Amino acid sequence: MKFEAVTIKDIAKALGLSTSTVSRALRDSYEISPETKKLVLAYAEKISYRPNPIALSLKEKRSRSIGIIVCEIANSFFSQIINGIESIAYNNDYNVIIAQSHESYDREVINVQYLASRSIDGLLVSVSSETQDLKHLKNLHDRGFPIVFFDRIVDEMDTHKVIVDNFKGAYDATEHLIKSGYQHIANIAGSEYLSITKERINGYQQALADNHMPLNPSYVQYCLHGGMVYEEVENSLNQLLKLKKKPDAILGCADKLTTNCLRYFKKRKIKVPDDIALVGFSNLDLTDLLSPSLTVVRQPAFEMGQIATDLLIQLIESKRPVKDFEKRVLPPQLFIRESSVKQK
Amino acid sequence: MKFEAVTIKDIAKALGLSTSTVSRALRDSYEISPETKKLVLAYAEKISYRPNPIALSLKEKRSRSIGIIVCEIANSFFSQIINGIESIAYNNDYNVIIAQSHESYDREVINVQYLASRSIDGLLVSVSSETQDLKHLKNLHDRGFPIVFFDRIVDEMDTHKVIVDNFKGAYDATEHLIKSGYQHIANIAGSEYLSITKERINGYQQALADNHMPLNPSYVQYCLHGGMVYEEVENSLNQLLKLKKKPDAILGCADKLTTNCLRYFKKRKIKVPDDIALVGFSNLDLTDLLSPSLTVVRQPAFEMGQIATDLLIQLIESKRPVKDFEKRVLPPQLFIRESSVKQK
DNA sequence: TTGTATGCGTTATCAG
């Protein structure tokens, strides 16, 4: 038994009408008589006719679906973004197709090519932590394919971008540590290829500079996979803790970096914040349970997804001149928990 | 500037060939001369031709994509399942479209109808916690549309199903508590409409019975939204803690139920396991950080996604007689942490 | 008001 769907033809045949009449009746065209309309609509309802979106796509050269490229959906930051994307897409009758790069450049390229081969009308992208070469995206963009970047954006492409003010997030977090009396603040950062990493490091460094504190290059440790792999973070912390001047505080620059720092400390029975303080970027809804001592930088992920999708749909539907590309910068929020610092 | 894709026609025109020749050359048909093939392939590569999957879908009456209906992707159990699904789908050249019900029946119905209107070849479903009426799925199934259920399955429909042995998971967890000396074990359960809830409660009750312990009906509290809403869990725990005979241990029957129990205890400064023990279902990769005292039932989510997808693809491609439907039951695993119980 | 013919991009069938 094969699944055979009802088409406009079936209705036409059953009712002794032509397909065009049926088509027009279904679309409530003004040129169809009320009686015919009623007839067609009733029959369509009866046999539960649904238009074939694929045929529509072929005809209209649009699929009413948008693609999303993220590293992982099992990451609260990104799943919140996806919920934001979904909410807007849904309201505009767009379907959403999610593809994960798992932080692999090769996978990202394959996904982009698959999605973009005209089964989607536009693309929302947050690049993988390995991505340096952008020709898979540039190629599309050059041909006029609508692309909007969010969070992990790229400088080399001129299109809409939505980001969080990473500089400010890192600046505020670092300053919070400085104001609490910490003198040796290290930074566990993500992939050095990512825009967000650079911005966060800049914020961190500026906060130190503004407070007349030295920049110690060995205090910055990069994790290529953004903490997706525990061992990365372990290595970084090992490096930091064997320095002559051990840091007394750490800034975790991503969700998984922060939680893996916690895991490391727990394993080694290092007390937070007594032995070392930790402040980190995190969108987990579990931070209150994770550690009594976790001050976090939280990002407006849902809103970010909404804004990016809104911009993308405008691009797709050409509602605004294609030349005034926007870069929206959203404010992060520092959630301070008093117990996150040792009063010095 | 509109995105115009290159088609087989463009190649034909440019090369002075017919579309059929180009089509055959691209598919490496035996009836095309090597020179022509080389010519076509080279040109196609040069202008980076990609076949239009929508046209293919229309022609072949299949989209090579499968739909997934889950309650939330921001749930580690489900995101692990999705990763499993993706891995198999990917290997079989299937695309995956994820839709979230957010535990709403109405949303589930809309999603199913949207997906099933022939933009997908099959459906993987884990029903929402509100779902009782199944006509949205039955209707499809009756018309021969391939559906496979996973985790939250339904009895009334005869198709492949993949589940975890929920009875055993709950039985083992309960027995662990009994063996550790607890006498008054309560159960924070999910929606009473869900198969998994019933199975887990059965396992819990059987463990009590086998150990000659009384069944106290007021020890079982249902949460319609499976803990997605904190207040649900708060209410349930309030009920339990105002009982004359307060429970000395709790079995949390889902990821979010378990974490929200922890949250409740933390807020009220109730010590686990000294004041009350907690054992729960959880697929979070953060349980080691959440509480030193958390013994968990972990489910093989990734494998579940893989198996369900494998079965679905077999259904879609009719590789097996449609009548021998399988119900695969996977073993859960109890991760015991010694500190999760008070030695009595 | 309704019907006929055409095209969207591709492949299969048939002819040459």
Add this chain to the structure above:
DNA sequence: CTGATAACGCATACAA
């Protein structure tokens, strides 16, 4: 070996 044509389901310009 290659080309013309029909078909997938739908919408629409054009005819009637």
